[in-house]
Amino acid sequence: MAKDLLEYIEFSTLECLNEAPNHGATLALKQGYREQDELYLESDTDEQLLLNIRFTHRVRIQSIVIKAIDEAKAPKRVKLYTNRPSLGFSDTSSVPCAQEIELSPAQLAKGDPISLKLVKFNNVDVLSIFIEDNQGGEETTKLCKIALFGTTGEVFNVAEIKKVGEEK
Amino acid sequence: SSLDRLSELPDVFRRIGNISAMECTVVCIDNSEFSRDGDYAPTRFQAQADAVNLLAGAKTQAHPEATVGVLTMSGKTPRVLVTPTPDLGKVLNCMTNIEIDGECNVSSSVQIAQLALKHRQNKNQRQRIVIFVCSPVTEDKEKLVKIAKKLKKNNVAVDVVSFGAEDENQEKLEAFLEAVNSSGNSHLVTVPPGPVLSDVLISSPIFQGEGGSGFGFAGGVGGAGGGASGADGFEFGVDPNMDPELALALRVSLEEERDRQNRAAAAAAAAAGAAQAEGAGAGVSASAAEGATAVAGIAGAAATPGPVAVPGVGAAGVSGDMDLDEDALLQQALAMSMEIDNAAAAAQEAAAAANDVTTPAPTAAPVVTPGAPQVAVAPPPADLDVMDEDAELQLALQLSMQDSGPDNKEDQK
Numbered sequence: 001m002a003k004d005l006l007e008y009i010e011f012s013t014l015e016c017l018n019e020a021p022n023h024g025a026t027l028a029l030k031q032g033y034r035e036q037d038e039l040y041l042e043s044d045t046d047e048q049l050l051l052n053i054r055f056t057h058r059v060r061i062q063s064i065v066i067k068a069i070d071e072a073k074a075p076k077r078v079k080l081y082t083n084r085p086s087l088g089f090s091d092t093s094s095v096p097c098a099q100e101i102e103l104s105p106a107q108l109a110k111g112d113p114i115s116l117k118l119v120k121f122n123n124v125d126v127l128s129i130f131i132e133d134n135q136g137g138e139e140t141t142k143l144c145k146i147a148l149f150g151t152t153g154e155v156f157n158v159a160e161i162k163k164v165g166e167e168k
Numbered sequence: 169s170s171l172d173r174l175s176e177l178p179d180v181f182r183r184i185g186n187i188s189a190m191e192c193t194v195v196c197i198d199n200s201e202f203s204r205d206g207d208y209a210p211t212r213f214q215a216q217a218d219a220v221n222l223l224a225g226a227k228t229q230a231h232p233e234a235t236v237g238v239l240t241m242s243g244k245t246p247r248v249l250v251t252p253t254p255d256l257g258k259v260l261n262c263m264t265n266i267e268i269d270g271e272c273n274v275s276s277s278v279q280i281a282q283l284a285l286k287h288r289q290n291k292n293q294r295q296r297i298v299i300f301v302c303s304p305v306t307e308d309k310e311k312l313v314k315i316a317k318k319l320k321k322n323n324v325a326v327d328v329v330s331f332g333a334e335d336e337n338q339e340k341l342e343a344f345l346e347a348v349n350s351s352g353n354s355h356l357v358t359v360p361p362g363p364v365l366s367d368v369l370i371s372s373p374i375f376q377g378e379g380g381s382g383f384g385f386a387g388g389v390g391g392a393g394g395g396a397s398g399a400d401g402f403e404f405g406v407d408p409n410m411d412p413e414l415a416l417a418l419r420v421s422l423e424e425e426r427d428r429q430n431r432a433a434a435a436a437a438a439a440a441g442a443a444q445a446e447g448a449g450a451g452v453s454a455s456a457a458e459g460a461t462a463v464a465g466i467a468g469a470a471a472t473p474g475p476v477a478v479p480g481v482g483a484a485g486v487s488g489d490m491d492l493d494e495d496a497l498l499q500q501a502l503a504m505s506m507e508i509d510n511a512a513a514a515a516q517e518a519a520a521a522a523n524d525v526t527t528p529a530p531t532a533a534p535v536v537t538p539g540a541p542q543v544a545v546a547p548p549p550a551d552l553d554v555m556d557e558d559a560e561l562q563l564a565l566q567l568s569m570q571d572s573g574p575d576n577k578e579d580q581k
Contacts, residue, residue, distance in 0.1 A: 013292070018321040021351045044350075045317040086291035088322060 002062045002149040006031060009148075010054045017050040017089060018043050020140070025051050027144075034145040037069050043141045049075075049131040052087055057152045061121040064129075066103060067111030067145035072136025074108045075143055077101070081128040082121060092130050105135060111145055121150070190231045192252045192293040194281040195220055195300070200242040200272045202303035205332060207361045212302040212332045215365040217263050219329070222366050223298065224259040226375050235293065237284050238262055241272040242303075246280050252288050274299070275307050278315055282324060295324040298374065301341065302332030309340050316347030325353040327374045331365060334358045 009029065016025035023042035027033045043049045068074035079097040081087055087095065098120040107114065127148070134141040197220065203213035224236045236259050237252035249262040278297065285295040297319070305312070319326060326348045330341050338358065345356040357372045359365055369375055 015323070017323050045321045048321075088286060090286070 002151060005055070005059055005061065005148040005150050005152075008055045008057050008059055008152060010056050013052075013054045015052040015086070016041070017052075018045060018048055020044040023142075025146075028146045029053075034067075034147065037067075037144045040068075040070075040142050040144040041146075042073075043131075047131075047134050047137075047139060047141045048089065049129075049141060050087060050089055050092070051129040051146075052085065053127045053129070053148075054085070055125055055127070059124050059148075059150050059152050060118070061116055061124055061127065061148055061150040062118065063113040063115050063149045064101075065111050065113050065145065065147040065149070066108060066143055068108045068143040070142045071105055071109075072134065073138045073140060073142040074105065074135045075103055075131040075133075075141055076135050077132040078103060079130040079132060080116070080121075081130065082124045083126050084128055085126050087128040087130070089130075092132075097130070103135075108135075108143075111147075113147075113149060190233050190290075190293050191227065191296050192235045192237075192285055192288040192290070193223075193227055193296045193298055194237040194239060194252060194284050195223065195298045196246075196274075196277050196281055197238065197240050197266065198242065198272050198300050198302045199240045199266050199268050200270060200303040201268060202271075202332060203268055205302075208302075208331060208359075208365055213266075213268055215331075216300050216302065216329075217266070219366045219369050220300070221260055221263060222370065223375065225256055226370075228254055228256045228259075233290060233293070235288065235290070237281075239277060239281060239284070240266055241274060241277040241299075242270040243267070244270070246273060246277040248280060248284055251284060271306065272301070272303055274301070274305055275311060275315055278319070282319065282322065285324060295322070296327065297324060298327045298329070300329045300331075301337060302330075304333045304336045305340050307340075309343050312340055312344040313347045316344045319348050320350050323350075324348075325350070327354060328356045329359065329365075329369065329374065330356065331359040331361075334360060 006029070011026065011030075014025060014029070019025055020042045021044075023040055025041050027039040028041035033039045041049070064080070066075060066078070078101045079092060080099045080101070081092075081095060082098045084091070084095055099117055101114055103114075106112070129146070131141055131143075197216060199213060203211065203216065205212050208215040220238070224238075227234045227236050233254065235252035235254050236250075236256075237248065238250045238259055239246055239248045249266070250258050253259070278299070281297045282295075285297070288295070307315075316326070326345070328341055328345060330337055341356055341358075345354055348354050355373045357369060357374055359368045
């Protein structure tokens with residue numbers, strides 16, 4: 001039942017800290033751009049990236065896809081935060097994250113969806129994706145696609161949870 | 169003083185155009201002992217205060233939700249005098265209570281400014297720090313670059329106004345700017361002694377915002393190849409629909425300028441100027457080939473060559489080289505001035521008409537610029553209550569019909 005949450009992403013307020021000029025977050029998020037591997041998001045002054053994504057509707061996020069073809073520069077540790085508007089780099093050490101993910105090269109190459117803890121991502125208005133480092137310890141991090149899947153229904157359908165699968 | 173000039177703001181502001189983005193700006197003031205120096209009238213500090221008042225006014229008028237904060241960089245520790253506020257009165261008020269003391273601590277100041285920005289009430293506002301520097305920067309270049317990178321990483325733009333200690337600080341500040349600049353959002357304006365600090369700034373990208381629309385042509389008329397402000401929607405920062413005569417005059421003057429530059433390219437030994445100016449950020453219109461632009465540059469204070477309204481900027485990297493070339497440039501300028509009527513005269517005289525009909529200024533530049541770049545007499549009159557652009561242009565065109573060319577080089581320098 002999970003669908004692509006792309007249409008609920010508010011691009012006007014999208015913010016990506018430390019993105020390189022010409023290699024911004026829209027290239028990884030937007031329809032058309034994210035399918036093209038040559039159009040990628042890359043970090044600028046160092047290897048970290050912080051995306052703050054606001055949604056037009058309150059969403060429930062069930063899984064995330066991150067695809068990267070440059071193995072060494074692909075993201076490694078990713079921390080997700082919910083409902084912290086304008087999160088900054090300095091906040092990431094003090095604010096508790098909703099979930100921490102360590103990506104494997106296999107997941108990155110194929111763009112496998114990674115399931116998220118349902119409870120933590122139930123009512124999300126703002127999602128922050130903090131990419132802490134990359135696979136090869138490179139100076140910059142590159143990725144070509146970020147996609148989010150979930151639902152926007154307000155109705156809490158227990159039956160639906162069973163269909164999606166167990167919570168981790 | 170600046171308070172009187174505030175009443176001119178709506179006018180200045182209308183002509184400057186929009187400072188597009190809604191911003192939270194923290195202004196860092198150099199209130200060190202060095203600011204007592206009278207090389208910028210009446211003192212470096214006071215010139216700075218005037219400029220800050222005008223800047224705060226311009227920013228708060230540009231956007232109803234824009235906020236401005238102030239902090240002092242010298243003294244025991246940097247202090248935030250006003251946290252970012254939309255209330256211009258608070259800003260003006262705090263400027264009167266500042267004490268001159270000690271030396272600046274740029275790195276702490278910037279950190280504190282960053283913190284103040286972080287805690288801004290409206291998170292949708294973009295973040296900007298404006299730093300005034302009139303004393304030698306003690307931090308070394310590497311440290312400044314590191315600070316700059318952190319700012320860039322956190323999406324903070326920085327404008328630096330360097331005056332009083334420009335030569336010593338030039339290299340460090342340029343490195344700083346290059347590291348913090350992201351797609352032309354940051355600028356370095358260097359102001360030599362002579363012109364009124366505020367005047368120079370008003371016509372600089374610091375007031376005009378990123379790729380300022382409307383009259384943002386200090387950035388737009390980058391005839392010297394220094395690069396026009398990248399984000400300009402219109403060729404000269406002037407909407408041809410709004411002001412076709414001015415747009416045309418600018419285009420013609422630009423063509424003329426280009427011709428001259430090509431011819432004078434050989435003589436322009438200070439091509440270093442171009443490189444330097446590059447470092448000053450995309451938003452700042454550089455003055456590369458001084459040769460041709462000598463005509464423009466001769467007027468105004470530091471013989472800053474440059475077809476644009478920001479002589480201070482041109483001086484940025486060029487001060488050393490310029491002295492050597494000045495004579496050569498003067499010769500050239502004289503030679504060129506003998507040439508047949510060029511439409512540049514129109515634009516130039518339009519600018520001149522603003523100040524003094526009898527000594528048309530050679531700047532092929534914006535009418536907007538008040539005193540600073542136009543008349544060689546120091547300090548140039550800050551003549552903001554000029555006539556309507558259309559009237560100026562009419563007058564200019566008439567004058568250019570009469571003369572065969574501006575023969576007024578002896579008036580400058």
